[in-house]
Amino acid sequence: MFDQKVTDDEKNGDDENGNGNGNGNGNDYKKKPFTPIEISPNGLELIELISLDCNNKEGAWKSDTELKIDKNGYVILDGEKTKQFWNAKIISGKNPLRMKIRNIAGDESIFKIE
Numbered sequence: 001m002f003d004q005k006v007t008d009d010e011k012n013g014d015d016e017n018g019n020g021n022g023n024g025n026g027n028d029y030k031k032k033p034f035t036p037i038e039i040s041p042n043g044l045e046l047i048e049l050i051s052l053d054c055n056n057k058e059g060a061w062k063s064d065t066e067l068k069i070d071k072n073g074y075v076i077l078d079g080e081k082t083k084q085f086w087n088a089k090i091i092s093g094k095n096p097l098r099m100k101i102r103n104i105a106g107d108e109s110i111f112k113i114e
Helices: none
Strands: 047-053 065-069 074-077 080-085 098-103 108-112
Touching: none
Parallel strands: none
Antiparallel strands: 047 065, 047 098, 065 074, 074 080, 098 108
């Protein structure tokens, strides 16, 4: 009764909302297999930032030394990128009073150092 027209997108596996294989040639593309992050017993690969406050025991945070670890494991020390991997240490010229640790999920913990 009604003639339905088939669009090129539908021929290629896409529906009217653009859902489908998305490559436009009708062939499915292969997805990369899922590879979970391997976590060591210490879990150091989950740390994204460590910051030391050497001025305040409480209140507003002042980062005197800040160490960030990029997605490839390289250290960014006080804003300067390096080609060194983190050795699980942070060094400061002053005596730290507090330490802040942020994990890859964005959770932050602050520890008093006595």
